[in-house]
Amino acid sequence: QVQLQESGPGQVRPSETLSLTCTVSGASITSYYCNWIRRPPGKGLEWIGYTHYSGSTDSHPSLKSRISNSVDTSKNQFSLKLTSVSAADTAVYYCCLWNDHIKAFEYWGQGTLVTVSS
């Protein structure tokens, strides 16, 4: 059974950096593209970006300048850093695994709420 668990602070101050880690069990992250998706309050799902153990990365153009992704295959984890946050970055953040064979997000974490507030 594949499980993903997000971890990180539930509150971040404006202008600071949001940092989240996703720990995966039951599957190797080297078999997937590691993604982050968020859902702001009252809104739909927004793709943030992905990283691959090979070093390949991509992110939404609106966030590209503020995103940093990394992968730790020894711990089967991947991480997100989003700099210079504002209230607009308040959301439930999900980590998920993209299966490139079926071209879809096959596994998702439960999500973690991050609130940007002073």
Add this chain to the structure above:
Amino acid sequence: EIVLTQSPGTLSLSPGERVTLSCRASQSVNSRFLAWYQQKPGQAPRLLIYGASSRAPGIPDKFSGSGSGTDFTLTISRLEPEDFAVYYCQQYGSGSPLTFGGGTKVEIK
């Protein structure tokens, strides 16, 4: 960026009814890159359909997907209590960032 428009925003239906959800793209989408997800309150989204019409493992055959180009549909043949949720379509294609539709909420009438 390809915009996915899901309609209607909310559907009020009774158990046992058949429902068809619409997902319309602002430009043509390769069917291989069109997926549908179900999300219940407090839960992570769950993959239902990939490649526009292929059911994900463990998904019952009451769920079916179809469509091509700019128009895609998700059909639930007979609504059961556990099917009341929000449904999202999602696309990923060359030249456009990955996007989701705004979602359709299927609620109990």
